[in-house]
Amino acid sequence: QVKNKAPAEVQITAEQLLREAKERELELLPPPPQQKITDVEELNDYKLRKRKTFEDNIRKNRTVISNWIKYAQWEESLKEIQRARSIYERALDVDYRNVTLWLKYAEMEMKNRQVNHARNIWDRAITTLPRVNQFWYKYTYMEEMLGNVAGSRQVFERWMEWQPEEQAWHSYINFELRYKEVDRARSIYERYILFRALAVLVLVHPDVKNWIKYARFEEKHSYFAHARKVYERAVEFFGEEHMDEHLYVAFAKFEENQKEFERVRVIYKYALDRIPKQDAQNLFKNYTIFEKKFGDRRGIEDIIVSKRRFQYEEEVKANPHNYDAWFDYLRLVESDTDAETVREVYERAIANVPPIQEKRHWKRYIYLWINYALYEELEAKASKRTRQVYQACLELLPHKKFTFAKMWLLYAQFEIRQKNLPLARRALGTSIGKCPKNKLFKGYIELELQLREFDRCRKLYEKFLEFAPENCTSWIKFAELETILGDIDRARAIYELAISQPRLDMPEVLWKSYIDFEIEQEEYEKTRSLYRRLLQRTQHVKVWISLAQFELSAGQEERVPRCRQVYEEANKAMRSCEEKEERVMLLESWRSFEDEFGTEATKERIDKLMPEKIKKRRKLQAEDGSDAGWEEYYDYIFPEDTANQPNLKLLAMAKLWKKQQQENEAAAMDPDKDIDESQT
Numbered sequence: 021q022v023k024n025k026a027p028a029e030v031q032i033t034a035e036q037l038l039r040e041a042k043e044r045e046l047e048l049l050p051p052p053p054q055q056k057i058t059d060v061e062e063l064n065d066y067k068l069r070k071r072k073t074f075e076d077n078i079r080k081n082r083t084v085i086s087n088w089i090k091y092a093q094w095e096e097s098l099k100e101i102q103r104a105r106s107i108y109e110r111a112l113d114v115d116y117r118n119v120t121l122w123l124k125y126a127e128m129e130m131k132n133r134q135v136n137h138a139r140n141i142w143d144r145a146i147t148t149l150p151r152v153n154q155f156w157y158k159y160t161y162m163e164e165m166l167g168n169v170a171g172s173r174q175v176f177e178r179w180m181e182w183q184p185e186e187q188a189w190h191s192y193i194n195f196e197l198r199y200k201e202v203d204r205a206r207s208i209y210e211r212y213i214l215f216r217a218l219a220v221l222v223l224v225h226p227d228v229k230n231w232i233k234y235a236r237f238e239e240k241h242s243y244f245a246h247a248r249k250v251y252e253r254a255v256e257f258f259g260e261e262h263m264d265e266h267l268y269v270a271f272a273k274f275e276e277n278q279k280e281f282e283r284v285r286v287i288y289k290y291a292l293d294r295i296p297k298q299d300a301q302n303l304f305k306n307y308t309i310f311e312k313k314f315g316d317r318r319g320i321e322d323i324i325v326s327k328r329r330f331q332y333e334e335e336v337k338a339n340p341h342n343y344d345a346w347f348d349y350l351r352l353v354e355s356d357t358d359a360e361t362v363r364e365v366y367e368r369a370i371a372n373v374p375p376i377q378e379k380r381h382w383k384r385y386i387y388l389w390i391n392y393a394l395y396e397e398l399e400a401k402a403s404k405r406t407r408q409v410y411q412a413c414l415e416l417l418p419h420k421k422f423t424f425a426k427m428w429l430l431y432a433q434f435e436i437r438q439k440n441l442p443l444a445r446r447a448l449g450t451s452i453g454k455c456p457k458n459k460l461f462k463g464y465i466e467l468e469l470q471l472r473e474f475d476r477c478r479k480l481y482e483k484f485l486e487f488a489p490e491n492c493t494s495w496i497k498f499a500e501l502e503t504i505l506g507d508i509d510r511a512r513a514i515y516e517l518a519i520s521q522p523r524l525d526m527p528e529v530l531w532k533s534y535i536d537f538e539i540e541q542e543e544y545e546k547t548r549s550l551y552r553r554l555l556q557r558t559q560h561v562k563v564w565i566s567l568a569q570f571e572l573s574a575g576q577e578e579r580v581p582r583c584r585q586v587y588e589e590a591n592k593a594m595r596s597c598e599e600k601e602e603r604v605m606l607l608e609s610w611r612s613f614e615d616e617f618g619t620e621a622t623k624e625r626i627d628k629l630m631p632e633k634i635k636k637r638r639k640l641q642a643e644d645g646s647d648a649g650w651e652e653y654y655d656y657i658f659p660e661d662t663a664n665q666p667n668l669k670l671l672a673m674a675k676l677w678k679k680q681q682q683e684n685e686a687a688a689m690d691p692d693k694d695i696d697e698s699q700t
Contacts, residue, residue, distance in 0.1 A: 077091075153188060206238075238250060265291065265301075273306070366391075407434070422455075431444075448463070469501075496533045503537065515534040534550060539570070551567040561603070567590075607629055637650050
């Protein structure tokens with residue numbers, strides 16, 4: 021251990037280390053000597069050696085496709101095209117699903133102007149792997165570059181039979197447009213939208229955006245009647261059950277470009293009357309923009325608002341407790357009316373108190389009060405009325421049955437924003453007195469922590485733990501607070517109180533936090549004592565492994581023997597454990613430790629302790645007691661179990677005898693193999 025922890029007089033920076041390494045060039049290796057080939061014999065010898073190297077690499081691992089590709093590219097560099105072709109074919113026999121292999125093969129043929137060979141390869145590729153779009157793209161591009169437009173079109177047609185993704189159709193359409201084949205592009209769009217098979221419409225890409233693209237294609241090429249027909253077909257196709265605002269917005273913009281303003285209004289009104297409000301925000305926005313440009317904006321907006329208001333009035337009259345309708349109504353009113361009208365609607369809404377005093381019926385209702393208070397504070401800037409809203413809501417809630425912690429916390433935060441800290445504390449204190457909840461305690465403690473009132477935090481934590489002594493998170497937070505304040509003894513006493521509680525919701529988290537606390541304080545003896553106390557309560561394998569890892573990381577001279585001793589104790593304690601997987605986990609951890617720190621003797625010993633994994637079968641029963649078949653599962657046989665059960669030795673000998681019998685039968689079936697082996 022280093023006793024003098026003062027910084028050295030001469031400091032070395034990372035920059036200096038890098039510069040010295042660069043100057044000395046420690047990691048640079050000299051380049052290999054250049055080899056010059058002077059005659060044909062040397063060249064042939066060089067080729068033989070390289071080919072032998074490549075073949076050896078392939079023989080070692082046939083599935084590494086990069087070795088095949090390097091081999092073929094080397095042969096290609098020597099202009100040995102036939103040899104490279106043979107290598108690629110051999111590689112395809114190994115893995116014909118490899119996309120890179122096909123691409124390299126075809127690129128080699130194209131590079132060497134072997135067009136027919138390239139076509140053959142592309143045909144084989146798209147036949148073998150028709151779902152790899154890259155093959156189709158490359159194939160069509162090659163045919164187009166060769167000027168074979170008909171061939172490229174034929175490849176596209178073969179591709180479309182597989183009903184590929186959207187981009188493939190667009191590529192086909194763009195291909196036809198490059199050669200001014202508008203009618204062909206239109207027919208492709210028709211197939212792209214609806215695919216006819218056996219006189220039945222089968223949907224290929226029935227998405228709205230595809231119809232819109234089709235219509236814009238017609239519009240771009242000045243076929244306006246066709247474009248309108250496409251939009252009308254789309255509206256008819258989707259009907260009223262699957263209406264989409266994007267379709268109607270695009271239809272309306274098309275008619276707007278054609279100066280058909282009455283048609284635009286009809287389209288917008290038709291869509292707004294049938295599409296639900298929550299799905300028509302963009303539609304309504306575009307309608308408003310249109311009216312601003314070409315109509316009486318104020319009149320249209322008033323009509324729409326009045327219509328919506330009438331609709332909401334009908335909804336809340338039919339069901340006053342439909343709070344979602346009230347929310348929509350209030351959102352509409354807040355956007356376009358004065359404060360008095362908004363307050364009147366809010367008062368009407370909050371007057372509809374849920375008839376049943378159960379919290380699930382109040383969860384939506386309480387947000388009316390929250391929105392009311394936020395409106396008064398943020399929009400109306402009336403802090404006095406905001407306070408009255410909060411107080412009225414808190415008086416209305418039946419705190420003896422349930423409460424809403426968010427309401428108390430919002431009220432306290434409002435008072436803090438008004439710089440009225442005593443009222444905020446009074447509100448939170450009242451909430452804890454009337455209806456204590458975890459969320460209220462946490463919010464109050466967080467407030468006092470931000471104000472650096474640590475004595476108040478301690479009192480609140482004490483009250484909190486009296487209310488919920490089983491809450492492990494609260495104990496941990498309380499102890500962490502004392503640790504931050506430097507009172508280690510108080511933190512340790514809190515942890516002791518916590519682990520002595522009869523009921524805890526997450527005891528494993530609490531114990532882990534206590535142990536980590538002692539480790540941070542470098543109290544290793546107390547940490548060991550804690551582990552031993554925990555092992556008296558539970559013999560879980562993770563506790564033993566954690567104790568072993570602690571002993572290993574304690575940084576003392578006897579850490580390895582201590583760690584090994586822990587593993588020994590754990591192995592003895594878990595011999596009677598029913599869960600064999602836990603003991604296997606322990607032995608695996610022990611073996612990892614011995615691999616790093618053990619000797620040959622200890623490694624051999626742990627290998628002897630490792631169990632044998634065997635496959636077994638057991639009978640299953642259904643819930644009604646009937647047989648449900650057999651199930652295979654894995655079991656572990658430990659060495660001491662083998663010694664106690666002599667039948668297992670007999671079973672192992674039987675397996676060995678059966679294996680020998682199979683080998684003898686195989687030798688009898690293949691006598692040539694024995695002759696070859698005797699000759700060798």
